[in-house]
Amino acid sequence: xxxxxxxxxxxxxxxxxxxxxxxxxxxxxxxxxxxxxxxxxxxxxxxxxxxxxxxxxxxxxxxxxxxxxxxxxxxxxxxxxxxxxxxxxxxxxxxxxxxxxxxxxxxxxxxxxxxxxxxxxxxxxxxxxxxxxxxxxxxxxxxxxxxxxxxxxxxxxxxxxxxxxxxxxxxxxxxxxxxxxxxxxxxxxxxxxxxxxxxxxxxxxxxxxxxxxxxxxxxxxxxxxxxxxxxxxxxxxxxxxxxxxxxxxxxxxxxxxxxxxxxxxxxxxxxxxxxxxxxxxxxxxxxxxxxxxxxxxxxxxxxxxxxxxxxxxxxxxxxxxxxxx
Amino acid sequence: xxxxxxxxxxxxxxxxxxxxxxxxxxxxxxxxxxxxxxxxxxxxxxxxxxxxxxxxxxxxxxxxxxxxxxxxxxxxxxxxxxxxxxxxxxxxxxxxxxxxxxxxxxxxxxxxxxxxxxxxxxxxxxxxxxxxxxxxxxxxxxxxxxxxxxxxxxxxxxxxxxxxxxxxxxxxxxxxxxxxxxxxxxx
Numbered sequence: 001x002x003x004x005x006x007x008x009x010x011x012x013x014x015x016x017x018x019x020x021x022x023x024x025x026x027x028x029x030x031x032x033x034x035x036x037x038x039x040x041x042x043x044x045x046x047x048x049x050x051x052x053x054x055x056x057x058x059x060x061x062x063x064x065x066x067x068x069x070x071x072x073x074x075x076x077x078x079x080x081x082x083x084x085x086x087x088x089x090x091x092x093x094x095x096x097x098x099x100x101x102x103x104x105x106x107x108x109x110x111x112x113x114x115x116x117x118x119x120x121x122x123x124x125x126x127x128x129x130x131x132x133x134x135x136x137x138x139x140x141x142x143x144x145x146x147x148x149x150x151x152x153x154x155x156x157x158x159x160x161x162x163x164x165x166x167x168x169x170x171x172x173x174x175x176x177x178x179x180x181x182x183x184x185x186x187x188x189x190x191x192x193x194x195x196x197x198x199x200x201x202x203x204x205x206x207x208x209x210x211x212x213x214x215x216x217x218x219x220x221x222x223x224x225x226x227x228x229x230x231x232x233x234x235x236x237x238x239x240x241x242x243x244x245x246x247x248x249x250x251x252x253x254x255x256x257x258x259x260x261x262x263x264x265x266x267x268x269x270x271x272x273x274x275x276x277x278x279x280x281x282x283x284x285x286x287x288x289x290x291x292x293x294x295x296x297x298x299x300x301x302x303x304x305x306x307x308x309x310x311x312x313x314x315x316x317x318x319x320x321x322x323x324x325x
Numbered sequence: 326x327x328x329x330x331x332x333x334x335x336x337x338x339x340x341x342x343x344x345x346x347x348x349x350x351x352x353x354x355x356x357x358x359x360x361x362x363x364x365x366x367x368x369x370x371x372x373x374x375x376x377x378x379x380x381x382x383x384x385x386x387x388x389x390x391x392x393x394x395x396x397x398x399x400x401x402x403x404x405x406x407x408x409x410x411x412x413x414x415x416x417x418x419x420x421x422x423x424x425x426x427x428x429x430x431x432x433x434x435x436x437x438x439x440x441x442x443x444x445x446x447x448x449x450x451x452x453x454x455x456x457x458x459x460x461x462x463x464x465x466x467x468x469x470x471x472x473x474x475x476x477x478x479x480x481x482x483x484x485x486x487x488x489x490x491x492x493x494x495x496x497x498x499x500x501x502x503x504x505x506x507x508x509x510x511x512x
Contacts, residue, residue: 043355067355083354106354106477124354125477230422248422248434248449271469289358289469312358 034280035323037093039078040293041068041274044312048080050095051293053278053320056305058293062095069314071274072112072119073321077134079119081107088121088137093323101137103130110317111152111161113176120161122149129163131179143179146170151193151234151316155200160217162202164191171204173217183220187213193234193245193316197257203242205232212244212253214260224260228253234316236284238277238298245272245285252285254301264301269294274315279322286313352447352471353479357489360467363500367507369462373429373454376464376503379403379421384506385499397424397431407442415442422449429454443495444473445488461510464503466496 038051041064048068050060066082073079077098078091086107090099106125113119117134120143129149131141146168153162154176161174164187171191173183188206191213196202201223202215210230214223229249236243241263242255250270254263269287272294276284282304283296291313295305365372376384379401380393388405392412395401401421408414416438423432430453435445448470455463470492474483481487 044358069354108354288356289467312356 034278036278036280036320037073037323038276038278038284038293038315038320039071039073040286040309040313040315040319041071041080041317042291042310042313043067043069043288045291045310047310048078048091048095049293049309049313051284051307051309053282053284053295054280056295056307058307058309060095061310062091064089069316070108070110070121071315071317071319072110073319074112074114074134075321077112078321079110079112079134081110081121083108083124088119088132090134090137093321099135099137101132101139103139108316109150109152109164111154112318113154113158113161115158116176120152120154120163122152122163124148124150127165141179143174143181145172151191153195153202153318155196155202155217156198157200160196160202162194162196162204162217164194164204166190166192166207169206169208171202171213171215173202173215173220183217185213185215185220185222187215187222188225193232195235195237197237197242199257203235203237203244205235205244207231207233207247210246212242212255226255226260226262228255229265233273234275236275236277238281238283241298243275243277243283243285243296243298245275247271247273247288252283252296266296266301266303269306274313274317274319276315276318276320278320284315284320286315286319288312288314352475353485355485356447356469356471357485357492358467358469359489359493359496360465361493361496361500362463362465363504364457364461364463364510365503365507366461366510368460369429369454369456372462372464372503372507373426375506376452376454377426377429377431379424379431379433384502385495386502387495387498395421397421397426399424402436415439417442423451440473440483444483444491445470446473446475447471448492457510459510462507464500466500468492468496 034054036053040049048062048064066085068080068082070081105123107121108124109122111120119132121130129143146165148167150166151164161176171185189208191204194204204213212226229246231247233245233247244253252266270289274286281298285294293307382388390406393403405417418437419433432451435448450468453465457463472485472488
């Protein structure tokens with residue numbers, strides 16, 4: 001029902017879908033096709049662009065009201081957070097609205113704990129995070145944070161929930177089972193986006209100090225502080241590397257996970273923001289000003305596709321899902 | 326009308342905001358963006374020669390005078406004076422973060438402005454001159470910014486729409502002046 005929008009004629013979507021599937025099928029000869037979809041929240045356009053990252057095409061565009069920014073994709077569901085209408089929504093992978101919940105405050109970031117059926121939403125204005133039921137979006141609890149909580153992430157093993165507390169220059173690590181705060185870690189200036197590496201370490205982009213803090217979640221110790229470029233915004237991992245979007249610099253910093261050394265600095269679009277890895281070794285980057293999603297081969301570091309999206313892609317969160325189609 | 330916003334002063338609220346530490350770091354939830362373009366008859370080199378110096382924005386009708394340091398090097402600064410009162414009147418402080426004379430483009434950020442002068446926060450901007458198909462130049466001015474009111478539920482004069490209107494008016498006033506100076510293509 002939401003596979004088209006006012007700005008894109010349905011016929012064009014249908015063509016895109018057909019083209020995308022054809023391209024996807026063409027890739028299946030001999031190798032298993034990746035089946036990742038990127039769910040790109042487009043804040044200025046009140047939309048969500050669905051990109052097939054194997055076919056390298058936008059296959060759908062949903063209308064999402066309220067200037068969506070935060071996003072979390074999980075098995076069978078996509079969650080969006082719209083700060084303007086202060087509403088969290090759950091969608092099916094084909095864009096059917098399943099639930100919506102208005103929250104009194106400034107909802108922005110979101111993380112999904114699919115195993116426990118919870119989503120966590122940061123409240124930018126009120127120093128807390130909401131805990132919602134992943135199905136009904138009913139409010140089930142609250143976590144107290146310091147000022148301006150923004151990015152959230154759940155560790156791959158489900159043990160840790162991390163929340164960047166931007167205006168406190170701090171990251172809190174919660175036991176994802178009990179929701180007790182275990183560590184409060186001083187990081188660089190104004191941490192915003194964060195993510196867990198495959199080896200379990202937590203990487204935090206500090207937009208004010210232009211560096212990335214690397215944390216051992218078990219001990220709560222800072223392992224290293226790695227310089228990047230202007231306004232590091234998000235981080236993703238592939239091919240033994242961390243990739244950091246530098247929002248003001250218009251670049252990606254590539255860091256080796258072996259020794260945290262700088263591997264390369266790659267050109268990005270203008271205002272690169274949300275970043276996530278696909279299951280087939282690509283890095284997807286939303287370029288907010290350019291209205292594009294770039295796909296970068298994580299091994300060769302080549303930009304292999306530039307895909308148009310709706311206006312103002314932010315994709316703030318875990319926006320890529322391996323659908324296993 | 327919007328020009329008035331650009332030029333207006335609001336010392337009382339400005340001073341009150343200045344007392345709140347870190348206020349310039351806070352921002353609203355939705356970053357805005359605009360692109361305004363104009364076509365002029367002069368070739369790009371001529372237009373860039375007129376507007377490509379970060380230390381001289383006085384080609385803009387709202388900029389009465391300015392001071393600055395660092396030329397066109399990265400991290401160069403400038404302070405735009407928007408009235409005859411110079412530094413004592415409404416001002417905008419800016420810093421250069423990208424400069425490419427070959428591509429005829431520079432990028433800068435506002436480091437300090439009262440929201441009564443320009444109702445934005447976290448503002449960055451690019452000014453670019455490109456060749457126009459068929460002759461002449463295309464001048465493009467792009468901005469990215471948050472509204473002036475950093476908290477929830479902004480008042481009307483500091484909301485997203487007010488920010489967009491104000492920045493659009495600034496760009497249009499500047500580009501209109503260039504069209505007047507260099508003429509429209511084909512005219």
